[in-house]
Amino acid sequence: MHPSESDLALYAGGELGLWGRLRVRRHMVRCGACYRQIEELHAVREWMQTQDQLPLEINWGPLAAELKANIRLGLAAGECVGPAARERAPIPWRAAVVLPVLLLVLIGWWLQSWPRPALRAPRAPAPATMVLRASPGEIEVEQNGEAFALLHPGATDVTFSVSGQGARARYVDAETGYVTISHVYAQ
Amino acid sequence: MRNRLGVVVFGAALAAGAQPGVTNPPSSFKINFPADSPVALVSADWGESRTNTLGGAVVVELHAALSLRNSSQGRIRGVTLLVLAQDVAPGGKASVSVPSLDIRPGETFPVRLDMRLLRPLRGGSGPLVAIDLDGVLFDDLTFYGPNRLNSRRSMTVWELEAKRDRRHFRSILEAQGPEGLRKEILASLARRDERANLDVQVTRRGRATAVVAEGEREVQFAFLRFPEAPLEPVSGLAHVSGGEARAPRVEVLNRSDRPVHYFEISWIIRDRQGREFLAGSVPALDPALKLAPGQKSQIFEDASLKFSRAPGQPVAIDGLTGFVSQVEFSDGAIWIPSRAALADPRLQRVLAPSPEEQRLSDLYRRRGLGALVSELKKY
Numbered sequence: 001m002h003p004s005e006s007d008l009a010l011y012a013g014g015e016l017g018l019w020g021r022l023r024v025r026r027h028m029v030r031c032g033a034c035y036r037q038i039e040e041l042h043a044v045r046e047w048m049q050t051q052d053q054l055p056l057e058i059n060w061g062p063l064a065a066e067l068k069a070n071i072r073l074g075l076a077a078g079e080c081v082g083p084a085a086r087e088r089a090p091i092p093w094r095a096a097v098v099l100p101v102l103l104l105v106l107i108g109w110w111l112q113s114w115p116r117p118a119l120r121a122p123r124a125p126a127p128a129t130m131v132l133r134a135s136p137g138e139i140e141v142e143q144n145g146e147a148f149a150l151l152h153p154g155a156t157d158v159t160f161s162v163s164g165q166g167a168r169a170r171y172v173d174a175e176t177g178y179v180t181i182s183h184v185y186a187q
Numbered sequence: 188m189r190n191r192l193g194v195v196v197f198g199a200a201l202a203a204g205a206q207p208g209v210t211n212p213p214s215s216f217k218i219n220f221p222a223d224s225p226v227a228l229v230s231a232d233w234g235e236s237r238t239n240t241l242g243g244a245v246v247v248e249l250h251a252a253l254s255l256r257n258s259s260q261g262r263i264r265g266v267t268l269l270v271l272a273q274d275v276a277p278g279g280k281a282s283v284s285v286p287s288l289d290i291r292p293g294e295t296f297p298v299r300l301d302m303r304l305l306r307p308l309r310g311g312s313g314p315l316v317a318i319d320l321d322g323v324l325f326d327d328l329t330f331y332g333p334n335r336l337n338s339r340r341s342m343t344v345w346e347l348e349a350k351r352d353r354r355h356f357r358s359i360l361e362a363q364g365p366e367g368l369r370k371e372i373l374a375s376l377a378r379r380d381e382r383a384n385l386d387v388q389v390t391r392r393g394r395a396t397a398v399v400a401e402g403e404r405e406v407q408f409a410f411l412r413f414p415e416a417p418l419e420p421v422s423g424l425a426h427v428s429g430g431e432a433r434a435p436r437v438e439v440l441n442r443s444d445r446p447v448h449y450f451e452i453s454w455i456i457r458d459r460q461g462r463e464f465l466a467g468s469v470p471a472l473d474p475a476l477k478l479a480p481g482q483k484s485q486i487f488e489d490a491s492l493k494f495s496r497a498p499g500q501p502v503a504i505d506g507l508t509g510f511v512s513q514v515e516f517s518d519g520a521i522w523i524p525s526r527a528a529l530a531d532p533r534l535q536r537v538l539a540p541s542p543e544e545q546r547l548s549d550l551y552r553r554r555g556l557g558a559l560v561s562e563l564k565k566y
Contacts, residue, residue, distance in 0.1 A: 132389035138303070145244070147305040148272055150281050153250075157379060157549065159539035161453075162387045162467040164490030170542060172549045175252070176297045179542040179549075181284040181345075185336070186391055 003027055012038045130186050132167045134160040139167040141184045150182040216249060216316045225259030225323050225331050226266060229295055247304040247315055256295045261325040263290040264346050267338035269321040272304055282321060282336050286345035286542045289326075289566065326566075340449065340521070344513055347523050349543035355526050356547065357563050365556055372551045372559065375544060378535055385464045385502060388493040403428040408437060408454070411510040413528040417443030418450055418511045421483060430501025432456065433491040435469050437509055440483050447478040449515040452486065455537050456494060457506035464502070465537045467492065468512060477517055510534070 003011070003024045010016040011024040024038075130143045136158045140149035152158060154174035161168050166185040173180045216236075218228055235250035257263050267284040283300055290296050304315065322332030324342040332338065360368045408423030423437035437452045449471050456466045471486045478484045494502040514522040529538060540548065551559045 130391045132391075133387070134389075135386045136384065140303075142305075145305075145307060147303075148279055148281065149303045149305075150270075150283070151301040151303060153301055157545060159382075159384060160387070161465065161539075162389050162492065163470055164389060164391055164488040164492075165470060165472070167387070167389065170539065170545070172545065173299055175299055176285075177549075177553075178285050178297075179287050179546045180299070181286060181341075181542065183282045183284070183336075185280040185282075186389070 008037055132162060132184065132186050134162050134167040134169065136160075139169045139182060139184050141167075141186055148184060150184055152180070152182065155180075216251070216318070218253075218318045220320045221333075224320055225257065225261070225263070226255045226320065227258045229254040229256050244305055244307055247306075249300065249302045249304075249316060251300040251318075253298045253300065254295050255298060257290045257292050259323075259325070259331075260292050261327070261329070262292070263288055263296075263323055264326050264349075265322075265324040265342040266298065267321040267323075267332070267336065267342060268298065268300070269319040269336060270300065270302065271317045271319065272302075272315060280336075282338065284338065284342065284345075286342060287349055287546045340515055343521055344523060345542050347521060348541035351523070351526060352541050352544045352547070353563060353566075360560065360563060365560055368560065368563075369551075369556050372548050375540055375548050376552065379540065379545075379548070382537065382539070383462070383464060383496070385466070385494045385496060387467065388495075390491045390493070391489065403433070406432075406504070406507050408435075408507045408509045411508060411531060411534065413511065413524055415525060415528060416511045417441065417445070417514050417516075417522050418447065420452065420509055420511060423452070423507075423509055425507055427504045427507075429503060430495055431491055431493045432466070432504055432507070434487065434489060435507075436485060436487040437469055438483055438485045439478075439511070441478045441480050443514075443516075444480050445520075446480065446517040447484075447514055448476055448517045449513075450478075450486075450511060451513045452509045453512040455508040455510075455533070456502065456504050457508070459503045459505045461505075463508070463533065463537050464494070465539070466494065466507075469509075508533070 003020075007016060007020055007024055011021060016024060130141060133140045133142070137153075138149045138151045139160060140147055142148075150169070152169060152171045152173075155171035156174065158169055158171040160170070164186065166183055168181060168183045170179065170181045172178070216233065218231060220226065220228060230253070232252040233249070235248075237248055239246045239248075255266070265284060265286040265288055267282050270281040270283060272279040272281075281302065283298065285296075285298055288296065300318070302316070320332055321336050322330055322334050322338040322342060324330050324339070324346060328343060328346065330339045330342070356368060356371065359371050363370075403426050405424050406427045408420070408425070410420040410423070412419060418439045419442050421438045421440050423435065425435035426433040435454065439450065439452070441447050451468045451470045453468045454466045455463050457463045469486050469488050471484070472488075476484065494504070496502060510524075512524065516522070529535070539545070547559060547562065550562055
């Protein structure tokens with residue numbers, strides 16, 4: 001059975017509890033669909049961190065799932081601290097003095113001996129999708145809201161061909177009368 | 188080494204052409220030709236270029252008419268200009284080639300450049316667009332230029348096609364006279380008019396997370412095999428969903444006696460009504476490819492291609508057919524299909540004519556049979 005969308009979103013954000021994390025990780029190594037979904041969530045998070053504007057092709061579904069999951073988590077945490085505290089038994093004065101001191105010593109020892117977490121090298125941001133378009137009036141490459149097009153105004157007999165590397169248009173130039181071949185590259 | 192022949196600042200011209208809402212451009216275009224270039228810039232007219240602001244974006248339209256002179260001793264058959272806009276546009280690399288030329292030493296010829304840049308409105312300095320010379324091909328197939336875009340190969344292919352097609356039309360003229368030539372050219376024009384073009388959108392993802400589309404299926408390529416071709420396509424498939432074909436891959440066998448450095452497989456798509464369209468090509472991308480005789484190699488393209496007859500009218504892909512369209516050997520020699528191979532009726536319906544056949548038929552359409560006959564007798 002697949003983990004819920006909320007669990008995948010929390011896992012991708014590093015906000016899922018220990019057992020949940022182990023469960024999702026174990027599932028992910030066997031399930032390509034969940035793996036891809038987590039990868040996409042990672043990519044969107046990292047991209048957002050490196051940009052000061054929204055990407056053109058945001059998949060809002062996973063983001064919505066992450067937000068909902070975080071809200072649920074917050075509500076659950078609120079419920080934990082919600083009920084009024086019951087009447088407590090009195091604490092002996094010796095314990096009231098010794099316990100905070102002991103706690104301070106323990107925290108000091110822990111801070112000294114615990115290895116610092118290694119700094120994660122920032123991963124390269126995921127480049128956005130590049131789109132090439134070929135139509136009788138122009139060939140264009142577009143990415144991140146920026147575009148570069150070669151036009152053939154007034155051209156006759158336009159033919160074009162495409163590959164993953166670029167788009168090419170061939171036409172008879174209306175002014176020069178020469179066959180002209182324009183090419184935009186997706187590199 | 189480079190001598191800036193012309194740094195063209197178009198501020199005044201653009202301001203003159205300004206309309207309400209038109210902003211003055213912050214930068215300039217420049218043209219760089221090497222000092223020993225066989226073509227020289229005579230003039231550049233940027234008169235119709237302009238910029239517009241659209242919300243938070245600026246649109247730059249560049250319309251340039253360049254006049255170039257053949258300053259070499261050879262006859263120029265083709266020129267490729269490299270257009271760079273890398274600071275302001277994705278990829279930012281384009282080229283404009285003019286093949287099928289016959290420019291004698293000292294003659295001038297025009298080249299037009301029309302382009303549009305769309306970018307966020309932000310400050311910046313330096314040229315928006317730089318125009319460099321990528322290569323010049325002469326009638327003896329010698330080449331000059333930095334060849335950053337492999338324009339040597341492209342222009343050599345066009346020139347070989349031009350020689351092949353001129354030979355074909357000359358042989359018809361000799362065997363059947365001017366009326367036979369007219370019939371042949373009219374058949375070529377009719378094929379051009381009947382051939383349907385598709386709008387194509389190619390998507391390249393930044394990482395390998397292509398999401399499998401619903402209903403996607405693997406479609407095996409059928410192949411058109413040319414007995415004379417140095418490569419034989421062995422197998423191939425693409426993932427197809429509706430009007431979209433993703434990640435085409437093709438395996439070929441080198442059956443020639445020479446190592447192959449580069450090749451291209453062109454492919455045709457068939458829709459559910461049985462109509463066929465030329466879809467594009469899958470090139471071999473490995474620059475170090477050296478496919479030895481008897482060996483196999485696989486080419487793969489990590490891209491998704493969406494075909495439509497018009498915006499919002501996707502083509503339902505039903506079948507794929509591939510064929511070897513060009514091969515470059517390690518010694519630089521190039522193979523292209525012969526006219527006999529291209530006479531296959533399926534290919535004739537979908538293939539565009541060569542640039543030279545396009546030019547000759549256009550010449551016939553504009554200036555008549557006499558002009559075509561004298562053109563064929565020139566060289």
